[in-house]
Amino acid sequence: MKQDPINQPLSGQIKPPYSGYTSSKEAILQAEKVSVFYGSYLAVRDVFLDIETNKITAFIGPSGCGKSTLLRCFNRLNDLILGARVEGSIKFQGENLYDKKFDRKIEEVRRRIGMVFQKPTPFSKSIYENIAFGAKINGYQGDMDELVERSLRQAALWDEVKDKLKQSGLSLSGGQQQRLCIARAIAVQPDVILMDEPCSALDPISTLRIEDLLHELKEQYTIVIVTHNMQQASRVSDMTAFFNVEPTDKGGRMGYLVEYDRTEVIFQSPKEESTREYVSGRFG
Amino acid sequence: MTSKEPKLFANESSESDSLFKASLPFRYNLDKVFAIVTWAATLSGLIVLGILLIDILIDGFSRLDWSFITSYPSRRAASAGILSPLVGSIWILVVTALIAFPLGVGAGIYLEEYSNDNWFTRLVEINIANLAAVPSIIYGLLGLQVFVRWFQPITNGRSILSGALTLALLILPIIIIGTREALRTVPSSLRQAGFALGATRWQVIREHVFPLALPGILTGTILALSRAIGETAPLIVIGALTFITFLPSISPQGLQSPFTVLPIQIYDWVSRPQVEFHNNAASGIIVLMLLLLVMNATAIFLRNKFQKSR
Ligand SMILES: Nc1ncnc2c1ncn2[C@@H]1O[C@H](COP(=O)(O)OP(=O)(O)OP(=O)(O)O)[C@@H](O)[C@H]1O
Ligand SMILES: [Mg+2]
Numbered sequence: 001m002k003q004d005p006i007n008q009p010l011s012g013q014i015k016p017p018y019s020g021y022t023s024s025k026e027a028i029l030q031a032e033k034v035s036v037f038y039g040s041y042l043a044v045r046d047v048f049l050d051i052e053t054n055k056i057t058a059f060i061g062p063s064g065c066g067k068s069t070l071l072r073c074f075n076r077l078n079d080l081i082l083g084a085r086v087e088g089s090i091k092f093q094g095e096n097l098y099d100k101k102f103d104r105k106i107e108e109v110r111r112r113i114g115m116v117f118q119k120p121t122p123f124s125k126s127i128y129e130n131i132a133f134g135a136k137i138n139g140y141q142g143d144m145d146e147l148v149e150r151s152l153r154q155a156a157l158w159d160e161v162k163d164k165l166k167q168s169g170l171s172l173s174g175g176q177q178q179r180l181c182i183a184r185a186i187a188v189q190p191d192v193i194l195m196d197e198p199c200s201a202l203d204p205i206s207t208l209r210i211e212d213l214l215h216e217l218k219e220q221y222t223i224v225i226v227t228h229n230m231q232q233a234s235r236v237s238d239m240t241a242f243f244n245v246e247p248t249d250k251g252g253r254m255g256y257l258v259e260y261d262r263t264e265v266i267f268q269s270p271k272e273e274s275t276r277e278y279v280s281g282r283f284g
Numbered sequence: 285m286t287s288k289e290p291k292l293f294a295n296e297s298s299e300s301d302s303l304f305k306a307s308l309p310f311r312y313n314l315d316k317v318f319a320i321v322t323w324a325a326t327l328s329g330l331i332v333l334g335i336l337l338i339d340i341l342i343d344g345f346s347r348l349d350w351s352f353i354t355s356y357p358s359r360r361a362a363s364a365g366i367l368s369p370l371v372g373s374i375w376i377l378v379v380t381a382l383i384a385f386p387l388g389v390g391a392g393i394y395l396e397e398y399s400n401d402n403w404f405t406r407l408v409e410i411n412i413a414n415l416a417a418v419p420s421i422i423y424g425l426l427g428l429q430v431f432v433r434w435f436q437p438i439t440n441g442r443s444i445l446s447g448a449l450t451l452a453l454l455i456l457p458i459i460i461i462g463t464r465e466a467l468r469t470v471p472s473s474l475r476q477a478g479f480a481l482g483a484t485r486w487q488v489i490r491e492h493v494f495p496l497a498l499p500g501i502l503t504g505t506i507l508a509l510s511r512a513i514g515e516t517a518p519l520i521v522i523g524a525l526t527f528i529t530f531l532p533s534i535s536p537q538g539l540q541s542p543f544t545v546l547p548i549q550i551y552d553w554v555s556r557p558q559v560e561f562h563n564n565a566a567s568g569i570i571v572l573m574l575l576l577l578v579m580n581a582t583a584i585f586l587r588n589k590f591q592k593s594r
Contacts, residue, residue: 077480082401111482121477123492133491134481181477188481 028053028192028222029074029113034088036069036078042248043069044255046088049241051192056214056223058233058263061243061278066255067226070243071194074224075113076106093191111138114185118197120177122169122184127152127161130169130180134188147187155183156213175206182213186221193217195225199232211236230279233263240266242275344566352567356529357549361560366568368528369549372444373513373575375532376545379448380455380512385505388456392463392501397489416457423454424521432522440540442523444532447543450518455508462504466497499586506583510576516547526552546572 027050036044044066051057051074059067069078076097078084089096092113096102102109111134123130131148140147148165152158157179161172169180178198185193199207207229214223214236227233233240241260248254259266259275270276355365399405427450431439439446470493478488524544532538546568553565 075480077476080476080479107482107484109482110480115480117473117477117480119473121471121473123474123477124496125491133478134483137481137483137487137491184481 026053027051028093029224030091031070031073032089032091034070034073034086034090036066036073037083037085037087038081039083041252042254044243047257049257049260051222051224052239053222054218054220055238056218056225056236057239057241058237059224059226059241059243060228060230060233061255061258062245063228064253064255065243065245067243068196069255071115071196071224071226074192074194075110075115076102077110077115079106107138111188112190113192113194114188114190116178116181116185116193116195116198118200120174120181120201122172122177122180124168124170126166127169127172127180128165131184131187134184138188140188151183151187152180154186154217155179156209157183173206175202175209178202178206178210179213182210182217186217190221192222192224195223197226197228200228207232230267230281234267237263239263242266242270242272242278244274244278340566340569342566343563344568344570347563347567348570352564353571357527357544361558361564364553364561364564366546366549366564366571368531369544369546369568370571371531372524372528372543373545373572375444375538375543376448376451376519377509377513379444379539380451381505381509383448383452384455384459384508384512387452388459388505388508389463389501391456392460392467393489393494395460396464396467397485397493412457412460416461419517420454420515421517421521423450424518426450426453427518427522442525442542443540444543445539446522447519447524447545448539450522451512451515454515454518455512458508458511459505462508463497463501466500466504467493469500470496499589503583503587506579506586510579510583513545513575513579514547514572516545516551519545519548520551524548546575 029051031047031049031051034044034047034049035042047070049070059071061067072078072081073086073090074092074097078086086098089098091097092109097109123133125133128148131151132144135144135147149158149162152161157176160176161167161180164171169177172180178201182193182198199210202210211232214225217223218238225233225237239260240263242258243255244258245253245255259270259272261270266275267279270279352365353370354367355363356367357369358364395405395409427446431446431449432441435446435449439449474492474496475488478492479485483491525542526544526548528542528544530541532541532543550565550568550572553561553568556562
């Protein structure tokens with residue numbers, strides 16, 4: 001059943017691309033043979049993946065298959081984890097982020113590739129300051145009030161908070177906090193927004209609001225979203241990448257990319273059996 | 285025992301019942317015994333403390349008036365006051381805080397936020413933990429050699445500056461450890477969120493981590509300073525005097541003047557044969573305790589403020 005080359009044990013050479021692989025000209029982020037280690041532990045192996053501009057790309061897959069790990073590679077947030085190591089290259093607009101020359105420009109990279117986390121993480125400052133912080137530290141020269149308002153409007157939060165901008169960001173509800181975090185990410189005017197299960201702590205209504213929001217944001221930004229919610233992936237995303245995890249001979253578990261294609265294809269006619277099983281909920 | 289207990293539930297099956305021996309009366313009694321034992325332990329501590337306090341209040345209250353606070357020490361017990369030791373203690377306290385706070389907090393931030401986990405930082409960590417347990421008289425000996433003798437041109441020997449430097453060294457490990465603990469309570473998700481916006485490490489610390497940790501850091505610092513203000517041994521070693529009849533000028537020169545502090549004055553009065561001086565000592569103890577009370581109250585106030593803002 002599993003004749004595809006990617007499921008065979010690691011042989012050391014570059015794998016042929018998985019089914020559905022496209023080397024589109026419009027890719028803003030290109031992962032080439034990316035493997036991530038935590039110490040000597042290989043968490044993700046040999047991922048080839050092109051993230052296309054102004055599309056929403058969903059990462060799906062069972063727990064522990066390395067979705068968050070791969071996502072953190074795109075803004076080099078893995079640099080902060082002791083012992084984490086990334087092999088291969090990730091090109092952002094054609095330039096390898098893991099090149100030495102980016103070592104001292106990493107803050108600029110992170111401004112242009114924003115991130116929203118699973119748990120809402122508002123700073124314990126006022127709502128206004130939460131938005132203004134990113135702009136300030138990155139040397140924003142424009143009108144701050146206007147930027148705050150625009151970001152909050154884009155995140156569909158303005159009407160709810162416009163009268164209490166001075167209040168603490170922590171005083172908002174969970175759903176509002178998450179939209180505040182999205183507004184905060186937008187405020188530094190990134191090209192890409194990475195989202196790691198942004199709705200998993202939210203109620204269905206807040207989730208729908210954020211999904212609507214994603215549709216609007218995609219006009220301006222490229223979005224990569226990790227989700228465990230199949231309906232969400234099929235509702236919001238244009239492209240879907242399915243990851244899986246397999247045991248290694250050393251007793252560890254290693255994640256890899258199984259299939260990457262347009263979302264309709266992944267959900268209606270996937271090429272791999274394991275993808276079909278996973279998206280239909282029949283997954284062991 | 286269980287068979288004698290009346291049935292609690294009508295449908296208790298005797299089969300599974302025989303597997304559990306509730307022996308509730310025995311367990312309740314054991315519970316009561318431990319409640320009494322722990323209560324007695326608490327009480328005995330409180331009684332000793334209470335007797336101590338009452339004894340001191342009885343002895344010291346008669347002498348405690350405004351003139352006691354505003355007079356210099358004297359050979360005559362009736363007119364002896366606590367002004368110069370009190371001012372000396374406050375001088376030492378302030379200068380110690382000014383030295384130990386930036387150094388301790390800086391080191392704490394470096395170790396917690398910047399340093400990598402390598403052999404050097406591990407060595408430093410072990411040393412700091414050990415230094416916190418070194419007897420204070422050892423710090424006194426160190427201060428005597430380094431600050432009083434070697435740094436004589438700067439400190440002018442047995443001066444406020446030497447005393448404050450010695451005490452700063454003494455409480456430095458406590459402040460470093462307290463700072464690190466306070467920084468650790470700030471969730472790392474907040475740091476990640478800061479970095480993800482393109483902040484540098486210093487921007488993340490200054491804007492998000494430090495403000496949240498500050499009340500905890502201040503609490504730790506004040507408790508460390510409370511320890512410093514009660515220290516006697518190291519200051520005796522570096523040569524604080526007991527008979528000072530002037531106040532240091534409030535200027536950089538004041539740092540170089542000789543000094544005395546409350547615990548040393550109290551020690552001096554206690555060791556004299558006359559009962560009147562013993563009463564003076566008791567009054568001095570009350571003043572010292574009030575000072576400590578104010579400091580600890582500040583620490584508690586800060587901690588409560590901290591918990592509310594979370
Ligand atoms: N900071 C870390 N240190 C060491 N190992 C880690 C770390 N973070 C993740 N891992 C390991 O890497 C593997 C992939 O983890 P990752 O968090 O990327 O999975 P995930 O696909 O996001 O899972 P989930 O869906 O549960 O969020 C796991 O085996 C995990 O144990
Ligand atoms: Mg994850």
